[in-house]
Amino acid sequence: MNHREEALDSAWTESAANLVRPRFWLTGIAFLAAYLALNVITVRYQFEALGITLWSPDDGLTVLLLIEGVEFFPFVLAGAVLADVLVSHVQHSFYVTILAESALSLGYLGIAGALRDVLKFSPRRSDLADVLVMLAAVPAGAILNSLIYCGVLYLAGSLPADQFISALRHFWIGDAVGIIAVIAAATAVFSVSSKTRWVWRKDDTLNWSVFIISSCLVFAFIHGAPSAYAYHLFYLLFLPTIWIGMRAGYVGVAIALLATQTAFFMTASHIGFSADDFDQFQILMLVLSITGLILGATVTERERAHQKLREQQEELVRISAHATAGALGMLLAHELSQPLSTVATYAVAARRMLQSGAGPEPVIDALSKAEAEAQRTREVLERIRDLVSVGRLQPRPLSLVDAALKIRALCVEGANARGVDIVVESVHPIPLVEGDPIGIEQVLNNIVGNAVDAAAERRDARGRVLVRVIDRDGWAIVQVDDNGPGVAPEMAESLFQAYQTSKPRGMGLGLTLSRRIVQRHGGRIWWQPIAPEGTRFVVELNLNGPDGDAA
Amino acid sequence: MPHRRHVAIVDDEASVRESLALLLSTAQIESRTFASAEDYLASVPLDESSCVILDNQLPGLSGIGLLKRIAAAADCDTAVILISGHGDVPTAVSAMKCGAFHFVEKPLDPEALLLTVEEALGRTEQVRDRQTQVQEFRGRRALLTQREHEVFELLVQGLPTKLIARQLGITPRTTEHHRAAVMHKMQARTISHLVRMALSFDPPAGET
Incomplete structure (x- = not known):
């Protein structure tokens, strides 16, 4: 048996194996359900009952599924035929439907294959290069597909010659807009679900609130305007898209675009735009999508570069x-x-x-x-x-909260990677202290670093370092708590002595230098075990300056 | 001619040279100081010093470099004590490979260093004594006649008089005579004393 036969054989075995794999069937059936549901929604703007819709996110699902695996092809074909018969109620005969949809499905297979195997595109990446490839390949592939589909219908006599160009354009724009939106949204979903610790940041609430409110306003304007002005108002949609692109990058734009397209489709069908009007809007939507996604990918790329730079600096x-x-x-x-x-x-x-x-x-x-x-x-x-240079201190008014946040920003990536969270808390505005910023940051960096090291030793629970900044009786106080195993008894006595260290790479100078710096500020540094587990380090600085009397 | 207890100190730090010289003087050890390996090479014949205290970190030729030169010199019995920074294991290893007498880490323990110097001097003295002795033995052997020399060689091989006589083709009586002359000229008290002298010649054979 030669290699080719072997390969064919193994491919055959593999496809046979798929038939008994529940994941294969579940994915296929989920696709069919989503595909038909989308068709039910989008059939509102169908071109002359030919199975051509002006917004085709369903075809986006098709391409996505075929990128995931060629073996899903039967589902794709079945979906297309079912949609034509059950949803679109196409005029042409069943045989023409089978013929046209088979040719078209092969066309999608071609787009998916070209993206995945020739252009090495993966919906799991959002590099600018990948995004650009996708934005170029999808509209180009859509032209071919529209030629295939309309060509078959024309040859079968279902599409009159005078409508050929019009059908072609409708098909193309619906496919290009829909496929781009769905693939981008899939990238967003993959990237959110692949990040093990994806967090909703405070910023995100603001970002999305602004996006949703401004989008609603724009839709309200479009809805309320006479249809002749609606074109002008459409440009307003660029503002929320650019906003979310700047703030949330590619993932944000991708999600936002799918939402915008859906909302716009609803608005348009509610207003009752004609198919020709909607076709015009879809061209604008394509431009909006491409602009937004390129902007988002650029922002994400820059953020990544920035992140990498910061990691290298750290x-x-x-x-x-x-x-x-x-x-x-x-x-x-x-x-x-x-x-x-x-x-x-x-x-x-x-x-x-x-x-x-x-x-x-x-x-x-x-x-x-x-x-x-x-x-x-x-x-x-x-x-x-x-x-x-512990020698010369240059004291100036200094916010301990800012210093703590700065140290957190420096340490948090490394700490998270070791399974440790760092939280900075301050109850109310803390008065400024007189201190040497470099010295104080050195002290905090040392103590927080030790706390992270200790907390990282936790295996049974997540490591936690809590930095609390408070003021009490004329002292500004930074407490750094960790939930690590605590200070070993044999180290307890000599913790602040030089060259005492429990770390293989340490010099044992950190706490000694820290204490020296704090003392030079007229402050105190001490520690205590905390119940049930962990250690608290406390740095106290006099609010009345190094020489001031604390109340 | 007996050598004096003569130590050379090679270090680029004046304070180190001076303090070490003072320390050695308290043990009645004379020393000369040099600021570099080149200075030392320029002013001292390679085999003259009994002991050299040598800092490894020198401007120009390094301590190890000088050590190699000293060790390579023929018939050289100088004991070299190399001083280097703390924990400098590679230097320590190559120093011992190159034939240093001892390797000392900074910061120095003066008492320990003094003991090491005494040891080094003791060893050099022993070596030099033995060399002097060998010279003396050779001088004595040179006084033997041809026949007496032949008897000497057979004697130290442990042969009894009768066998020597037979081997040399002379009478036992004459052999006795030669034997007494050998013992006298070599100033040997016993046969085993004579054997020890013969063994100290290096190489033992092929030399007259």
């Missing part, structure tokens, strides 16, 4: 923090070992001289040299401290 910050700690260690070891050795050498030499009964002169000489070396050691230390 990574860089993390790496450089480690590198700094490592480099600091090397620097300390290198700079201090030399003078330290020399001090010790002079001291030992001096002791040995005394032990061997030497006179005072050489001993004093050796000791003063040791002293000079010790002085040099101190200078080296000062220099390193300047370098690490």
Whole structure:
């Protein structure tokens, strides 16, 4: 058996296997139901009872299903024939219907195949390149399909020659608008359902409220206007579409377009636009769809690039923090070992001289040299401290809530990835404190980072870090709670001491530096275990400045 | 001629050189200091120092570089103590491979370093004593006549007088005579003493 036969054989086995797979049947039957339902709705604008509708989201479903799998072809064909017979009540004979719909279904198979296999399009991606491919391929494919369908009807004598061009245009516009809308909406649905932690953000409520209200206003205008002005008013639909594209990207536009098209179809049939009028509007709708989707895809692409850049920056910050700690260690070891050795050498030499009964002169000489070396050691230390710059604080009025939010923004992606949520809470506006922004952010970053590390150790429940900013009795207080396993008893005593660390990559300097910074601000930093599990770190800063008296 | 306890300190830091020299002086060890490997090479014959305290991080030729030069010199018994930064394992490994006497990490423990220097000096002295001794043995062997030399070679192989006499084709009496002369000239108290001297010649055969 050669390879081709084998491949055919396996393809055959596979299609045979489909017949017993419930998922195959469920998908097919769901498609049929949705397809017929859409036909019932869209048949309102049918061209001369030829099974040509001016808005064809049903054909969008067809293309989508065929992109998902060629094996669904029988359902596609069955749907098309059933719709013609049961819903459209086409004039032509059953055989012509079978012939025309078979040819057309093969046409859709061609569009789906070209998109998936030639253009490598996938409805699961929303890259700008994919969107552009889809926006170009679908209208082009729709031209071919309209030629196929109208051609068969013409040859069968069902379509008079003088209506051929008109039918062609109606078919094309209905298909192009409908298929684009459905494929884009499918991309939106896939991308929302594929994100494991898709969240409805506060922004989204505003975005969609604005979109829905403005769209309703536009439809109200179109509905109320004399039909001659309706064209002018249609352009108003660009505003909500552009708004949602800017705010919610491709997914937003895709969902919005499907809603707009549906609403517009309802409005048009309610007003009673003629098929010719509706045809004009559908051309505008096609332009609106293409504009909106390209804008949305561009915004999404930019957002992704932005996101990637931010991740890289964070990574860089993390790496450089480690590198700094490592480099600091090397620097300390290198700079201090030399003078330290020399001090010790002079001291030992001096002791040995005394032990061997030497006179005072050489001993004093050796000791003063040791002293000079010790002085040099101190200078080296000062220099390193300047370098690490906990040294000079530049206090200015500072919002601890803003600082906490900034740190959250920096840490939240990494934390989420490790299964930890970070929540920042503040009960009421907190007065500003006098503080060095870099220093305070360093402290918060350290404490929140530790809390995330601790919370990430939770396996039984989701990690949670709660940052609460409050003010009490003249102190501004940041509490950072985690639900991690708590501080190990052997670490508890020495938590703030340098070079104490429970982390494999840590230097053990974080809390030491943090405490130093907080103390320089006249503040306090301490911790306590919290029930039932976890640790609370508290940073308290005096609201009356570093030297002020707290009430 | 006995060598003096002579230590060289090679370090680019003046304070390190000075303090180490002072430390060594408290143990009655003389030292000379050099600021670079090049300085050392320019002013000291390679086999002169008993011990070199060598910082690895030097401008120009590195400590390891100088160590290799010293180790490569013929008949060189200089003990090198290499000093390097903390945790510099690769340097430590290559130092020991290159034949360093010891490897010391910074920051230095002065007492430990002093002990190491004493040890190094002790070893060098031992080596040099043995070399002196071998020179002496060779001098004594050179005094033997041709026949006495033949008797010497057979004696250290452990042959009794009668067998030596037979092998050399002389009478046992004459052999006894030669044997007494060998023992006298080589200043050997016993046969085993004579054997030890013979073994210290290196290489033992093929040399007169």
